[in-house]
Amino acid sequence: MTGKAAPAAFPAFACAVFECGGIRICRGKAVWQRLPEAVRSEKGEKMRSFIRGVNKISEVSGSILMWFAWILTLIIMWEVIARTFFNHPTVWAHELSGMVFGALSILGGAYTLRYKGHVNMDLFYINRTPRGKAIMDVITFPFFFVFCLTIIWLGWEFAWRSVQILELSQSDWAPPLWPIKLTIPLGALLLLIQGIANLLNDIMIIKTGEGESY
Numbered sequence: 001m002t003g004k005a006a007p008a009a010f011p012a013f014a015c016a017v018f019e020c021g022g023i024r025i026c027r028g029k030a031v032w033q034r035l036p037e038a039v040r041s042e043k044g045e046k047m048r049s050f051i052r053g054v055n056k057i058s059e060v061s062g063s064i065l066m067w068f069a070w071i072l073t074l075i076i077m078w079e080v081i082a083r084t085f086f087n088h089p090t091v092w093a094h095e096l097s098g099m100v101f102g103a104l105s106i107l108g109g110a111y112t113l114r115y116k117g118h119v120n121m122d123l124f125y126i127n128r129t130p131r132g133k134a135i136m137d138v139i140t141f142p143f144f145f146v147f148c149l150t151i152i153w154l155g156w157e158f159a160w161r162s163v164q165i166l167e168l169s170q171s172d173w174a175p176p177l178w179p180i181k182l183t184i185p186l187g188a189l190l191l192l193i194q195g196i197a198n199l200l201n202d203i204m205i206i207k208t209g210e211g212e213s214y
Helices: 031-085 093-107 109-114 130-165 178-208
Strands: 016-020 023-027
Touching (some): 093 178
Protein backbone atom coordinates (compact mmCIF):
# COMPACT_ATOMS: atom_id res chain seq x y z
CA MET A 1 0.00 0.00 0.00
CA THR A 2 1.29 3.42 -0.90
CA GLY A 3 0.23 6.75 0.37
CA LYS A 4 1.54 10.01 1.65
CA ALA A 5 1.78 11.08 5.24
CA ALA A 6 -0.67 13.81 6.19
CA PRO A 7 -0.35 16.32 9.02
CA ALA A 8 -1.81 14.83 12.16
CA ALA A 9 -3.83 16.68 14.74
CA PHE A 10 -1.55 15.14 17.37
CA PRO A 11 2.25 14.96 17.65
CA ALA A 12 4.06 12.74 15.15
CA PHE A 13 5.40 10.50 17.90
CA ALA A 14 1.84 9.90 19.05
CA CYS A 15 0.27 8.62 15.86
CA ALA A 16 1.32 8.14 12.25
CA VAL A 17 -1.54 9.18 9.92
CA PHE A 18 -1.68 8.15 6.23
CA GLU A 19 -4.04 8.96 3.44
CA CYS A 20 -4.87 6.28 0.92
CA GLY A 21 -7.77 6.58 -1.48
CA GLY A 22 -9.31 9.33 0.61
CA ILE A 23 -9.22 7.15 3.72
CA ARG A 24 -7.28 8.34 6.76
CA ILE A 25 -5.48 5.53 8.54
CA CYS A 26 -3.88 5.84 12.00
CA ARG A 27 -1.25 3.25 12.89
CA GLY A 28 -0.32 2.66 16.49
CA LYS A 29 -2.03 3.69 19.71
CA ALA A 30 -1.77 7.42 20.23
CA VAL A 31 -0.53 8.96 23.43
CA TRP A 32 -3.75 10.92 23.69
CA GLN A 33 -5.61 7.59 23.65
CA ARG A 34 -3.43 6.09 26.36
CA LEU A 35 -3.52 9.15 28.62
CA PRO A 36 -7.19 8.94 29.72
CA GLU A 37 -6.66 5.29 30.60
CA ALA A 38 -3.70 6.22 32.80
CA VAL A 39 -5.65 9.03 34.41
CA ARG A 40 -8.58 6.72 35.07
CA SER A 41 -6.25 4.16 36.60
CA GLU A 42 -4.70 6.79 38.88
CA LYS A 43 -8.09 8.10 39.97
CA GLY A 44 -9.29 4.55 40.56
CA GLU A 45 -6.32 3.82 42.80
CA LYS A 46 -6.93 7.03 44.76
CA MET A 47 -10.56 6.01 45.22
CA ARG A 48 -9.51 2.58 46.43
CA SER A 49 -7.02 4.13 48.86
CA PHE A 50 -9.72 6.43 50.24
CA ILE A 51 -12.15 3.53 50.61
CA ARG A 52 -9.56 1.38 52.38
CA GLY A 53 -8.66 4.26 54.71
CA VAL A 54 -12.28 4.90 55.69
CA ASN A 55 -12.90 1.18 56.12
CA LYS A 56 -9.91 0.99 58.44
CA ILE A 57 -11.26 3.85 60.57
CA SER A 58 -14.61 2.06 60.88
CA GLU A 59 -12.91 -1.21 61.77
CA VAL A 60 -10.77 0.44 64.46
CA SER A 61 -13.83 2.15 65.94
CA GLY A 62 -15.67 -1.17 65.88
CA SER A 63 -12.81 -2.97 67.62
CA ILE A 64 -12.95 -0.35 70.40
CA LEU A 65 -16.71 -0.32 70.67
CA MET A 66 -16.95 -4.09 71.03
CA TRP A 67 -15.57 -3.64 74.55
CA PHE A 68 -18.52 -1.41 75.39
CA ALA A 69 -20.76 -4.46 75.29
CA TRP A 70 -18.58 -6.17 77.91
CA ILE A 71 -18.53 -3.02 80.04
CA LEU A 72 -22.32 -2.84 79.80
CA THR A 73 -22.60 -6.49 80.85
CA LEU A 74 -20.33 -5.96 83.87
CA ILE A 75 -22.30 -2.89 84.98
CA ILE A 76 -25.60 -4.76 84.88
CA MET A 77 -24.12 -7.82 86.61
CA TRP A 78 -22.70 -5.61 89.36
CA GLU A 79 -26.06 -3.96 89.90
CA VAL A 80 -27.92 -7.29 90.02
CA ILE A 81 -25.45 -8.80 92.50
CA ALA A 82 -25.39 -5.70 94.70
CA ARG A 83 -29.17 -5.43 94.71
CA THR A 84 -29.99 -9.13 95.11
CA PHE A 85 -27.33 -10.46 97.45
CA PHE A 86 -26.29 -7.38 99.43
CA ASN A 87 -29.48 -5.31 99.34
CA HIS A 88 -27.34 -2.34 98.36
CA PRO A 89 -28.32 -1.02 94.90
CA THR A 90 -26.10 1.54 93.26
CA VAL A 91 -27.13 5.06 92.25
CA TRP A 92 -25.06 5.00 89.07
CA ALA A 93 -25.52 1.61 87.35
CA HIS A 94 -28.81 2.30 85.61
CA GLU A 95 -27.75 5.68 84.24
CA LEU A 96 -24.25 4.60 83.28
CA SER A 97 -25.54 1.51 81.47
CA GLY A 98 -27.85 3.76 79.43
CA MET A 99 -24.94 6.01 78.49
CA VAL A 100 -22.71 3.11 77.48
CA PHE A 101 -25.48 1.54 75.42
CA GLY A 102 -26.25 4.89 73.77
CA ALA A 103 -22.59 5.45 72.82
CA LEU A 104 -22.35 1.89 71.49
CA SER A 105 -25.47 2.28 69.35
CA ILE A 106 -24.63 5.72 67.96
CA LEU A 107 -20.91 5.25 67.31
CA GLY A 108 -21.35 1.71 65.98
CA GLY A 109 -23.34 2.82 62.95
CA ALA A 110 -20.28 3.34 60.74
CA TYR A 111 -18.87 -0.11 61.54
CA THR A 112 -22.22 -1.70 60.79
CA LEU A 113 -22.50 0.18 57.49
CA ARG A 114 -18.95 -0.85 56.54
CA TYR A 115 -20.16 -4.49 56.51
CA LYS A 116 -23.61 -3.71 55.07
CA GLY A 117 -25.24 -4.71 58.33
CA HIS A 118 -28.10 -2.19 58.34
CA VAL A 119 -31.60 -3.29 57.46
CA ASN A 120 -32.54 -3.16 53.75
CA MET A 121 -35.80 -3.60 51.90
CA ASP A 122 -35.07 -7.23 51.04
CA LEU A 123 -38.04 -7.47 48.70
CA PHE A 124 -36.27 -5.14 46.25
CA TYR A 125 -32.64 -5.72 47.23
CA ILE A 126 -31.60 -9.19 48.33
CA ASN A 127 -32.08 -11.05 45.04
CA ARG A 128 -30.29 -8.51 42.88
CA THR A 129 -26.81 -8.92 41.43
CA PRO A 130 -23.90 -7.02 43.01
CA ARG A 131 -24.18 -4.46 40.22
CA GLY A 132 -27.95 -4.15 40.75
CA LYS A 133 -27.43 -3.65 44.48
CA ALA A 134 -24.80 -1.01 43.76
CA ILE A 135 -27.21 0.86 41.46
CA MET A 136 -29.90 0.85 44.15
CA ASP A 137 -27.40 2.08 46.74
CA VAL A 138 -26.37 4.96 44.47
CA ILE A 139 -30.01 5.91 43.83
CA THR A 140 -30.86 5.96 47.55
CA PHE A 141 -27.64 7.70 48.65
CA PRO A 142 -29.13 11.26 48.53
CA PHE A 143 -31.67 10.27 51.20
CA PHE A 144 -28.87 8.85 53.34
CA PHE A 145 -26.81 12.00 52.80
CA VAL A 146 -29.63 14.32 53.88
CA PHE A 147 -30.33 12.15 56.91
CA CYS A 148 -26.70 12.25 58.07
CA LEU A 149 -26.37 15.99 57.51
CA THR A 150 -29.54 16.58 59.52
CA ILE A 151 -28.28 14.49 62.45
CA ILE A 152 -24.87 16.20 62.34
CA TRP A 153 -26.43 19.67 62.27
CA LEU A 154 -29.12 19.17 64.92
CA GLY A 155 -26.95 16.85 66.99
CA TRP A 156 -24.13 19.39 67.10
CA GLU A 157 -26.48 22.18 68.23
CA PHE A 158 -27.91 19.87 70.89
CA ALA A 159 -24.47 18.78 72.11
CA TRP A 160 -22.86 22.23 71.96
CA ARG A 161 -25.52 23.74 74.22
CA SER A 162 -24.76 20.98 76.70
CA VAL A 163 -21.03 21.67 76.48
CA GLN A 164 -21.51 25.41 77.01
CA ILE A 165 -23.33 24.95 80.30
CA LEU A 166 -21.40 21.80 81.31
CA GLU A 167 -24.74 20.07 81.68
CA LEU A 168 -25.17 17.55 84.48
CA SER A 169 -27.81 14.89 84.97
CA GLN A 170 -30.62 15.67 87.41
CA SER A 171 -30.19 12.33 89.17
CA ASP A 172 -28.58 11.78 92.57
CA TRP A 173 -25.42 10.63 90.83
CA ALA A 174 -25.38 13.74 88.59
CA PRO A 175 -22.85 12.71 85.91
CA PRO A 176 -21.94 15.13 83.09
CA LEU A 177 -24.17 14.71 80.05
CA TRP A 178 -22.19 16.61 77.43
CA PRO A 179 -19.75 13.74 76.61
CA ILE A 180 -22.54 11.34 75.68
CA LYS A 181 -24.34 14.07 73.71
CA LEU A 182 -21.20 14.74 71.68
CA THR A 183 -21.36 11.16 70.40
CA ILE A 184 -24.47 12.09 68.38
CA PRO A 185 -22.78 14.36 65.79
CA LEU A 186 -19.59 12.29 65.96
CA GLY A 187 -21.42 9.06 65.20
CA ALA A 188 -23.34 10.71 62.35
CA LEU A 189 -20.10 12.09 60.89
CA LEU A 190 -18.44 8.66 60.96
CA LEU A 191 -21.57 7.18 59.38
CA LEU A 192 -21.54 9.80 56.60
CA ILE A 193 -17.85 9.25 55.82
CA GLN A 194 -18.37 5.50 55.60
CA GLY A 195 -21.42 6.09 53.41
CA ILE A 196 -19.33 8.18 51.00
CA ALA A 197 -16.73 5.40 50.86
CA ASN A 198 -19.50 2.89 50.11
CA LEU A 199 -20.84 5.20 47.39
CA LEU A 200 -17.45 5.32 45.66
CA ASN A 201 -17.21 1.55 45.95
CA ASP A 202 -20.66 1.16 44.40
CA ILE A 203 -19.64 3.43 41.51
CA MET A 204 -16.57 1.26 40.92
CA ILE A 205 -18.74 -1.86 40.91
CA ILE A 206 -21.14 -0.31 38.40
CA LYS A 207 -18.34 0.80 36.07
CA THR A 208 -15.88 -2.07 36.39
CA GLY A 209 -17.77 -4.88 38.07
CA GLU A 210 -15.23 -4.93 40.90
CA GLY A 211 -14.91 -3.09 44.18
CA GLU A 212 -13.40 -3.38 47.63
CA SER A 213 -14.61 -6.48 49.44
CA TYR A 214 -16.88 -6.27 52.50
